[in-house]
Amino acid sequence: MRASVRASAARALAKISGRALGPYQSAVVRIGFAGTWLFFLLREFPHRAELYGPDGPWSWALAERLIASNGAFTVLMWSDSTLWFEIVYGISVLASAGLLLGWRTRATSVVFMIGVLALQNRSVFMGDGGDNVIHLMAIYLVLTRCARVWSLDARRARLRGSASAGAAGPVLWAVLGGVFAYGAATGRFGAGWLAAFAALWVVCGLWWLVDRYEPDGEGRALLDVLANLLHNAGMLVIMAEVCLIYATAGWYKIQGSRWQDGTALYYPLGLDYFTPWPGLSGLVASSGTVVMLLSYGTVAVQVAFPFTLFNRRIKNVLLAVMMLEHAGIAVLLGLPFFSMAMIAADAVFLPTGFLVWLGARAAVLRPGRGPAAEPRAAGRTAEPAAGPAPEPAADPATEPRPVPAEG
Template sequence: MGIEQIYASPATAVTPSRSVSPRGWPSALVHRWLRARSDAFWALVTGRPVSLYATSVLRIGYGLLYLVFLLREFPHREEIWGPGSPWTPALAAQLFDQTGWYSFLILSDSRGYFEICYALALVTSALFMLGWRTRATSVAFAMVVASFHARAIFMTDGGDNLVLLMALYLVLTACGRRWSLDARRARIKAARALGAPVRTRSLAAQQLRAARVTLTTVVHNCGVFVIAAQVCFLYGSAGLYKVQGSAWDDGTALHYVLNLELFQPWPALSHVLDQYPLVMSVVGYLTVLTQVAFPFVLFGRLKYPVLILLLGMHIAIAVVLGLPLFSGTMIIADAVFLPDRFYTFLPHLLRRTARRCSVPAPVPRQGEIGAQGR
């Protein structure tokens, strides 16, 4: 079941009642249609959690991405977040009084305290990625991301902002139901309980359990909806913002970007690409068109080629412009729009590809068998 099922539900045939007068039957028909649609939507939201595999991909992706980010900045951690940073804890505390941000990194100026916090951040990211006690580790991961983001808020970019938002949204979801240590523990527990006698529960306990399951399902589905809406808003606003710029209007925006030293990890590659202005103009127009059209293609099969175009765009941004964190954040966020049947089919596809690509072991000849025996 994919994210698109949150937005669309099966059509329900509604026929007007014979008791309604000819003058009032259109309003009654509309009322019944709206009620049927609202009932179907409520049944979809409260029925069962959607996009469990997609949210698990987001959990694994953002946990791994932030873990790699912290390991990458490990040699520079003192200058970025530590007590020796130019943006001192005292300055950060003054900013927090104005903005309302908070970070547990400024609770102490001790270097030992900072090293302990950094080690705990690494462990939390790893546990969140693996899905161990996801309900608790998701909250801890959101606190880690928010604290590190607020501590060096002037050194962040769009990728950091999106990671923070997604970390907060994933707290609402049941992102540990699939591909996690929690899911493995649940399977083992269910296997052990097969031969055990069923324990009868009181009516109040059954109702309380049913209410808990319904509440968890509703919160999870609403969290998935918010994540999808956030990504749609991001792409749509980015595309509309580009439309207003004259550089994107005349197709020269990528020319100026490729000539900025800040976005030239491979200057030779940037100069080679800049030698094809027509191609860069077409790529720029295609980028704007894809971003603006993205929120409107989610309900059909056209979203799949659009997602492929966005994947290529983010890979190019990561390689050519040197923004791997931003590109990785966006690629992971796009995974929420793939249905669960894609993720369930993916392991079978990988195994089939591995079997086709495997090279069979060479069969020894008759003389070689005798030589090996001697």
């Protein structure tokens, strides 16, 4: 009995340390959140100064007082210069595009996180709920190996056979190191962020040295194990965060009288802010049955979803319902970026078989490519998250259960 328990524990440890699980799920989450933030920044580009810059109602002095009290991190508070704001905003756009494409993801994920924190912590009242999800996921993505498939890093590793080919990576990290050194020397970082950024820079520098001079040695194997553990822990946190969001949202709704009597949806449909299509909103609000079904259905789905993770088929059905619900919110209530953020978060639970099939179909649509061109991720990528990718099961029936160790 003890021998079987030890053997099971050894197999489990080998599984979570031997490879980064859920490569397709982490890639979808990366693409989803980077794309959501990129589209938001581009859409609000004409209004950027009013939202996060010097022309906003939340002035630089007010932001400075708030950040002094809560200790939030934002590089926008390093200077009240308009030029500095434009530089940070532009870099945030570029980092979002780089993360979306999976280019030098090890560095761009860090810059993406800094950009998200810089803008959101500068003006805390700008957002619709989806910004909170992006805020959290931007931090979690730094921990994951999210560019092993569907990325320029994976493509470069496959074509060149080397994860660290090219000089762009070292140059990018040298620039980031210079910025970090300036921030550290001028006391711009709190103790926690100083330690976090120092650890990131040192570990990535060590990774580059080992990958360059000892790519097949014990040092590289040790770093792979540590990166796999960190990735799998990060995926677990992302999944737990999504479950927590739905569980708390559902249980708080249950306590509201308007949700209990099934009329909660009726009221936002009468507000100008939430009616981009007044005719459609009026049509939905005119039917008490539809309003009641949508109100009760929302609560039921949100409360039930965390418990459906123990049954793959029910989970997949409820997952599709939730994504359709968020698509409806985007159209009916005019909250596209909130819906995009939530759909991107939900994507962490998508079945591996479905994602493999989706990637194959996308490969067919690309000019000059066919199903055979779908990368198998046999080589290492430019991420610390690089390494041999597992062969996913093409049959959805063999898709592993939605736990971090299975993707």
